[in-house]
Amino acid sequence: MVKVYRSTVLDAPAERVWRDLRDFNGLANWHPSIASSRIEKGHPSDKVGCVRNFQLKDGAQVREKLLSLSDYDYTYTYSILDSPMDLSNYVATVRLLPITEGNRCFIEWSAEFDCAPEKVAELAKTVGDGVFQTGFDALKKRHGQ
Amino acid sequence: MMRVSIIRSTVIDAPIDQVWAVLRDFNSHDRWHPAVARSQMENDLDGDVVGGVRRLSLTDGTELREQLLSHSDREYTLTYCILDSSLPLFDYLATVRLKPVTDGKKTFLEWRSQFRAPDDSAPKLEELVGRQVYEAGFTGLQKFIAEQRELSRSATLDETMAVAAALPGEHLPSTAVIVETPGGPDVLSIRNVTVPAPESQQVRIRHTAIAVNYIDLKHRRGISSAFNLPGTPGMEGVGEIIDIGEQVNGLFLGDRIAYMSRIPGAYADIRCIEADACTPLPDGVSDIEAAMMLKGVTAALLLSRVFRAAPGGTILIEAVAGGVGHLLSQWAKAMDLTVIGTVSTDAKAKFSRDRGCDYPIVVADNIHLAAEVMRITNGRGVDHWVHSSGAHWLDTAITCLARCGHCAVIGGRDGQSIPIDVNVLKQRSLTVSAPVCFDYLDDRSYLHRLAHQFFAKIQARIIIPAVETFPLSQVSEAHNRIESRQTMGAVVLTSGR
Numbered sequence: 001m002v003k004v005y006r007s008t009v010l011d012a013p014a015e016r017v018w019r020d021l022r023d024f025n026g027l028a029n030w031h032p033s034i035a036s037s038r039i040e041k042g043h044p045s046d047k048v049g050c051v052r053n054f055q056l057k058d059g060a061q062v063r064e065k066l067l068s069l070s071d072y073d074y075t076y077t078y079s080i081l082d083s084p085m086d087l088s089n090y091v092a093t094v095r096l097l098p099i100t101e102g103n104r105c106f107i108e109w110s111a112e113f114d115c116a117p118e119k120v121a122e123l124a125k126t127v128g129d130g131v132f133q134t135g136f137d138a139l140k141k142r143h144g145q
Numbered sequence: 146m147m148r149v150s151i152i153r154s155t156v157i158d159a160p161i162d163q164v165w166a167v168l169r170d171f172n173s174h175d176r177w178h179p180a181v182a183r184s185q186m187e188n189d190l191d192g193d194v195v196g197g198v199r200r201l202s203l204t205d206g207t208e209l210r211e212q213l214l215s216h217s218d219r220e221y222t223l224t225y226c227i228l229d230s231s232l233p234l235f236d237y238l239a240t241v242r243l244k245p246v247t248d249g250k251k252t253f254l255e256w257r258s259q260f261r262a263p264d265d266s267a268p269k270l271e272e273l274v275g276r277q278v279y280e281a282g283f284t285g286l287q288k289f290i291a292e293q294r295e296l297s298r299s300a301t302l303d304e305t306m307a308v309a310a311a312l313p314g315e316h317l318p319s320t321a322v323i324v325e326t327p328g329g330p331d332v333l334s335i336r337n338v339t340v341p342a343p344e345s346q347q348v349r350i351r352h353t354a355i356a357v358n359y360i361d362l363k364h365r366r367g368i369s370s371a372f373n374l375p376g377t378p379g380m381e382g383v384g385e386i387i388d389i390g391e392q393v394n395g396l397f398l399g400d401r402i403a404y405m406s407r408i409p410g411a412y413a414d415i416r417c418i419e420a421d422a423c424t425p426l427p428d429g430v431s432d433i434e435a436a437m438m439l440k441g442v443t444a445a446l447l448l449s450r451v452f453r454a455a456p457g458g459t460i461l462i463e464a465v466a467g468g469v470g471h472l473l474s475q476w477a478k479a480m481d482l483t484v485i486g487t488v489s490t491d492a493k494a495k496f497s498r499d500r501g502c503d504y505p506i507v508v509a510d511n512i513h514l515a516a517e518v519m520r521i522t523n524g525r526g527v528d529h530w531v532h533s534s535g536a537h538w539l540d541t542a543i544t545c546l547a548r549c550g551h552c553a554v555i556g557g558r559d560g561q562s563i564p565i566d567v568n569v570l571k572q573r574s575l576t577v578s579a580p581v582c583f584d585y586l587d588d589r590s591y592l593h594r595l596a597h598q599f600f601a602k603i604q605a606r607i608i609i610p611a612v613e614t615f616p617l618s619q620v621s622e623a624h625n626r627i628e629s630r631q632t633m634g635a636v637v638l639t640s641g642r
Binding site: 005006007008009097098099100101102104106108133136 | 152153154155156244245246247248249251253255280283
């Protein structure tokens with residue numbers, strides 16, 4: 001089991017950032033690697049169990065399933081159904097915590113997955129830096145940092 | 146009653162392990178929280194014992210008792226509740242949680258609680274807990290950690306310099322006591338020297354305490370073949386390991402150790418020593434006390450190995466107020482032996498009586514020692530005799546031994562030859578031995594066992610070492626004091642800070 005964890009501080013109130021994050025279909029609006037996204041079967045993006053199907057800018061196709069969503073805890077969990085990455089049992093969680101001092105927020109993005117031992121370092125970097133940290137950097141820019 | 150829920154959070158500008166190192170100690174608040182004047186754990190528990198209770202005195206005079214309910218080094222979180230408080234806070238349950246901010250190596254810190262409070266005081270308490278406890282705590286912690294980092298940065302610099310200085314082959318400057326030509330105490334001179342890096346199976350140590358032994362005086366006088374001139378005397382010491390050679394097991398940088406070695410050279414700030422000779426020190430034994438390891442191990446060897454002393458026996462210790470003597474008398478007394486000792490003055494007699502010696506005999510005058518010993522033992526004689534005053538009085542010792550008695554000749558301060566008539570020994574199955582400590586200790590685990598028996602006796606205060614200390618720079622004076630027979634207990638040189 002490989003675990004990847006990244007976190008950052010955004011200089012914006014938690015409620016505002018959560019509006020971006022809770023939309024399971026909204027990744028294409030702010031994550032620079034993603035070209036387009038849609039929810040399969042026309043489900044709403046906050047229906048637990050819905051599947052988002054998006055295209056990366058490099059052309060690859062990814063399908064991910066929403067496993068949980070909590071507006072109360074500012075958190076959601078999803079798994080990968082199909083992706084070009086050579087991994088399995090991928091489950092990721094996004095969590096937002098308010099920082100009362102300065103009205104900012106803390107975001108953590110973590111994932112667990114299985115893969116071949118020789119792929120661990122490469123995939124952990126792809127997920128941690130390529131997906132999570134790249135996303136953070138985009139969110140920081142989007143929220144005026 | 147109102148239910149109040151408070152959450153405050155911040156980002157601390159330090160890696161999570163550094164922040165957790167402070168917060169994980171439930172008893173740390175008086176070091177960083179501006180509102181906490183004093184914090185103390187009940188029953189002297191450590192600050193990470195779940196169930197432990199701390200008493201807090203706040204700067205405004207409020208007293209609180211709080212109990213640690215959960216603690217997780219894995220989750221970086223702890224939970225606690227208030228047991229007693231002069232404030233109307235009820236069912237107060239709080240959680241402190243840390244999370245790493247990987248983007249910038251900082252730490253997210255959240256402090257939350259829930260409690261009940263009377264309706265009219267709830268807003269005031271909410272303000273008090275949220276602002277004066279949590280937010281003020283954040284500010285205090287931020288400042289405390291910044292100061293700590295500043296401190297550790299300078300310490301790291303020192304360390305870097307020390308490590309740099311300790312690269313293989315690197316010499317370190319030190320001062321050492323050198324004897325060039327044999328003679329009196331004034332031939333001991335302080336020199337600046339350099340100490341090479343430790344060789345294989347050696348460690349380099351920075352001394353804090355170095356004990357003086359009688360053999361050092363013999364080395365200085367040039368009456369021992371085991372000491373080459375010019376040379377540095379000293380058989381034992383205590384210090385901190387500052388670097389470690391190849392093939393050393395079980396010793397670490399910064400360890401506080403005591404050692405005793407056949408190879409002289411302890412009269413110095415820094416030296417290299419065989420790792421095998423070193424024993425890490427337990428708490429409860431000071432550096433100065435531990436510096437007497439050779440004397441303590443000698444006492445242990447005499448009682449347990451040389452004499453195989455048993456409770457109810459009688460021992461006579463010459464120079465019972467001396468370095469070995471005063472340790473031996475306390476140890477022998479603790480083993481239920483009757484202890485007789487010789488001393489040179491009334492002051493030393495009193496000193497020895499306070500240290501386990503039942504019958505100190507002042508032998509400065511023309512006293513008939515043998516008659517006195519036989520009187521004390523009702524004509525039976527003594528089982529064990531520790532002889533340390535050269536040829537002088539060995540006859541007396543042999544006269545005073547009980548049947549199957551054993552006289553151990555240690556020290557031998559003048560190097561004179563001592564004739565012994567074996568036929569005399571035969572008359573009562575007597576033994577005369579000349580034990581040299583190091584010959585018994587080729588098995589290093591035996592040395593460490595004896596040393597720890599000695600340290601345990603000190604920890605339990607069964608043996609209370611008496612020490613006169615001199616700075617290393619006053620080594621001549623220390624030798625003078627011993628030679629003029631003015632000292633009581635051991636003489637220890639102190640070195641470094």
